[in-house]
Amino acid sequence: MKIKALKLLTLAFLLIACVLPVLFLSGKTASEPDPSMAGLGFGSLETLNANYKEWETQYEKEGGDRNMVLAIGWFKGLSTGNTYASGLAKFNLIDGHVTVAINGLSQHEAWDVWMVDSAAGRSIALENDDNMLHIGSLTHEGKVSTLAASLGKDAFAKFNMDLIIVTKAGKNPMEDRTLIGTTSLFHHMYRSKQQGQFGALADADPILEQPDKSGFFQRIIEGISPTASAQIGPIPNPSTTLQFSITRGRKSFFNETFNGNGRTCGTCHREDANLTIDAEFIADLPPNDPLFVAEFVPALSQNFENPVLMRKLGLILENPDGFDNLPSKFVMRGVPHTLALLQNTLTPVAAVPGATPLPDGSIPSQDGTTVPPRERTGWGGDGAPGTGTLREFIIGAIVQHYPKTLNRQTNVDFRLPTTGELNDLEAFQKSLGRRADLNLATMQPKFRNEVVRKGVEIFNNGGSVLGQPNEGAGKCFFCHLNAGASDFFFPGANANFNTNVEGLPAQPADLVQPLQLNPQDGGFGRLGVSPTGGFGNGSFNTPVLVEAADTGPFFHNNSIETIEGAVDFYNSTAFNTAPGFGAAIGGIRLEATEVVAVAAMLRVINVLENERSARDLINRMKIATSQAQAKELSNLAISEIQDAVEVLVGGGLHRKAQKEFFNAGVDAHSAGEALTVTDRVALANKALAHLTNARNDIIAP
Numbered sequence: 001m002k003i004k005a006l007k008l009l010t011l012a013f014l015l016i017a018c019v020l021p022v023l024f025l026s027g028k029t030a031s032e033p034d035p036s037m038a039g040l041g042f043g044s045l046e047t048l049n050a051n052y053k054e055w056e057t058q059y060e061k062e063g064g065d066r067n068m069v070l071a072i073g074w075f076k077g078l079s080t081g082n083t084y085a086s087g088l089a090k091f092n093l094i095d096g097h098v099t100v101a102i103n104g105l106s107q108h109e110a111w112d113v114w115m116v117d118s119a120a121g122r123s124i125a126l127e128n129d130d131n132m133l134h135i136g137s138l139t140h141e142g143k144v145s146t147l148a149a150s151l152g153k154d155a156f157a158k159f160n161m162d163l164i165i166v167t168k169a170g171k172n173p174m175e176d177r178t179l180i181g182t183t184s185l186f187h188h189m190y191r192s193k194q195q196g197q198f199g200a201l202a203d204a205d206p207i208l209e210q211p212d213k214s215g216f217f218q219r220i221i222e223g224i225s226p227t228a229s230a231q232i233g234p235i236p237n238p239s240t241t242l243q244f245s246i247t248r249g250r251k252s253f254f255n256e257t258f259n260g261n262g263r264t265c266g267t268c269h270r271e272d273a274n275l276t277i278d279a280e281f282i283a284d285l286p287p288n289d290p291l292f293v294a295e296f297v298p299a300l301s302q303n304f305e306n307p308v309l310m311r312k313l314g315l316i317l318e319n320p321d322g323f324d325n326l327p328s329k330f331v332m333r334g335v336p337h338t339l340a341l342l343q344n345t346l347t348p349v350a351a352v353p354g355a356t357p358l359p360d361g362s363i364p365s366q367d368g369t370t371v372p373p374r375e376r377t378g379w380g381g382d383g384a385p386g387t388g389t390l391r392e393f394i395i396g397a398i399v400q401h402y403p404k405t406l407n408r409q410t411n412v413d414f415r416l417p418t419t420g421e422l423n424d425l426e427a428f429q430k431s432l433g434r435r436a437d438l439n440l441a442t443m444q445p446k447f448r449n450e451v452v453r454k455g456v457e458i459f460n461n462g463g464s465v466l467g468q469p470n471e472g473a474g475k476c477f478f479c480h481l482n483a484g485a486s487d488f489f490f491p492g493a494n495a496n497f498n499t500n501v502e503g504l505p506a507q508p509a510d511l512v513q514p515l516q517l518n519p520q521d522g523g524f525g526r527l528g529v530s531p532t533g534g535f536g537n538g539s540f541n542t543p544v545l546v547e548a549a550d551t552g553p554f555f556h557n558n559s560i561e562t563i564e565g566a567v568d569f570y571n572s573t574a575f576n577t578a579p580g581f582g583a584a585i586g587g588i589r590l591e592a593t594e595v596v597a598v599a600a601m602l603r604v605i606n607v608l609e610n611e612r613s614a615r616d617l618i619n620r621m622k623i624a625t626s627q628a629q630a631k632e633l634s635n636l637a638i639s640e641i642q643d644a645v646e647v648l649v650g651g652g653l654h655r656k657a658q659k660e661f662f663n664a665g666v667d668a669h670s671a672g673e674a675l676t677v678t679d680r681v682a683l684a685n686k687a688l689a690h691l692t693n694a695r696n697d698i699i700a701p
């Protein structure tokens with residue numbers, strides 16, 4: 001019955017929305033002002049700014065430009081050689097003082113340190129016209145290699161640092177790059193703000209920049225989001241340039257192949273599938289889609305992907321533990337969405353007080369992981385190579401997924417991005433999704449559905465850990481605070497745990513006939529043997545849950561298809577005997593009705609996020625300057641609305657809201673087709689009214 005209703009609704013949507021997957025990226029050049037910001041797609045300037053603001057507060061708390069800290073490490077695709085050495089560089093950009101401390105470098109060799117300001121529009125791979133500054137040599141003190149240099153007060157006035165590089169003595173960064181550290185998008189944004197030109201990033205392609213002389217965008221931003229200033233403070237000289245940066249980042253994310261095998265980020269992170277992909281979506285792709293390169297490019301036919309597991313279960317082959325033994329050293333993982341890459345979903349748990357560095361130079365954290373990696377990306381929380389930032393993840397993804405051959409040679413099998421491209425891709429990704437975490441406790445009494453209210457209660461009940469009965473205690477918030485990815489015990493940080501998903505019996509990927517090689521996944525880290533098998537310490541990074549219900553299957557290996565099944569995982573013997581946390585929190589034991597209540601809550605908060613996003617897109621559609629842009633925004637809004645309907649139908653929840661969402665979809669579609677602005681605005685307003693009704697059916701205002 002439910003399935004039938006769902007099918008009918010889906011069919012209706014497909015008929016009215018025609019072929020939704022065909023989304024047109026704005027054909028306009030980036031320099032034409034676009035008040036609707038159609039070119040940003042799901043990206044939003046407000047989200048980027050809110051994300052930036054959080055970073056800035058932290059940066060200034062740690063000393064700001066007097067204490068800029070960069071991690072330095074081996075850097076996939078860019079480092080020469082291979083080493084586990086790593087360390088930190090600290091800059092005082094005001095007085096020009098730099099200190100560097102590296103663990104794990106050979107004491108029998110001498111090493112130089114360089115800073116690089118990449119030439120605009122050039123690859124971050126080193127080139128002749130990059131500005132390279134030799135700042136000194138490392139001296140060995142015990143196991144640590146250090147340098148302290150005073151470059152003078154004006155050293156950083158005109159030098160926009162992109163990279164810091166440790167080379168073998170006597171070599172320049174074009175000849176040797178043993179260790180590398182990079183600044184991030186937010187460093188560049190901070191610098192542009194210091195220079196009174198917020199958002200004007202030093203390495204952007206100058207042709208695509210357009211100065212905002214009129215204050216036009218300031219007015220637009222204030223117009224569409226009166227709350228923006230309240231949330232993120234006054235925006236200094238915003239921000240045509242940032243809009244362009246996100247727009248370019250989006251184009252690059254969905255179109256740029258980096259001279260590789262034809263894939264783009266969007267090959268796996270689909271815009272019309274919540275920035276992820278699953279087996280159902282894969283089934284509708286043509287055989288020549290670049291996702292399937294392993295099926296038609298002979299050089300990639302072995303040890304690159306497993307087409308059977310890809311097609312049946314949406315699993316992608318990854319070599320997070322290194323490319324040294326391709327036939328057996330790999331893991332099969334689902335594609336996570338890239339929504340809500342907020343600071344607190346990237347920040348590692350603090351170091352163990354007084355911890356001494358491990359032999360590889362990394363510092364142990366309180367959740368059993370280490371720093372580096374400096375940011376938590378990917379299922380293992382160690383997704384990015386080298387120093388482990390979201391910025392380096394881009395390069396890691398290119399090296400992993402884009403090569404023409406398995407030699408994976410830079411400038412032969414793919415090219416590396418420019419500094420500007422890295423900024424843009426980072427800007428797009430950090431502009432996606434929510435601006436902040438929910439507050440489930442204050443939402444709880446407002447939910448209209450009593451089962452959903454119960455779901456919150458169970459989710460936020462700590463049971464025996466807090467000296468209360470274990471019955472009805474979901475203990476979910478310990479790890480997924482407010483259904484985000486930050487942690488109750490380590491607030492503001494994104495912790496790793498071994499919840500023993502690997503220990504589940506009868507996983508779909510292990511049942512596939514004929515049997516496929518599917519090695520144990522050791523999660524975090526490249527070294528050591530996980531207690532549950534594989535390379536690493538066995539822990540996985542806690543994912544956000546608000547965006548979960550419409551982005552299944554669940555867990556790192558796509559082992560569970562439904563959200564109810566994913567909640568029920570916490571009843572399993574696997575979890576309750578997990579080496580990570582299962583037993584330590586007195587176990588989790590939920591009755592079937594309680595499982596459904598928690599899942600209902602997860603469904604409903606997902607739908608509220610769909611509604612927020614659809615509303616944002618429809619509001620922008622109202623001020624679009626061309627019909628093509630209006631159409632594009634309407635398509636994106638419809639994909640959110642369609643998810644909302646499916647997620648509610650799947651849980652038998654909020655039938656009135658289902659209808660309201662459906663009608664909102666119909667009106668949003670008509671608004672996208674409207675031939676006059678007046679008609680479009682009227683229809684968009686009707687869609688918005690239906691969205692309001694839907695939201696009101698779910699939660700009191």
Ligand code: HEC
Nearest residue numbers: 264265267268316333334335336377378379380383397401
């Ligand atoms: C062939 C499929 C594929 C392609 C192409 C691809 N990704 Fe991914 N992406 C994945 C998979 C699989 C994971 C999980 C990786 C892991 O756990 O190690 C992932 C994870 C991520 C994450 C981590 C999300 C999180 O919540 O931690 C980010 C960010 C990301 N990808 C960005 C990109 C970017 C940027 C590109 C393009 C440069 C890209 N991806 C290209 C499959 C892909």
Ligand code: HEC
Nearest residue numbers: 474475476479497501540541542548554555556566570581
């Ligand atoms: C000890 C920490 C911990 C607790 C407690 C916990 N989780 Fe998780 N959760 C995780 C980790 C870590 C993952 C990722 C595991 C993996 O993929 O191997 C995860 C994954 C999930 C996922 C899959 C998300 C996705 O996008 O694939 C869901 C859903 C989920 N948890 C819900 C819950 C619920 C509901 C509860 C309470 C009943 C709960 N979790 C309790 C740590 C925890």
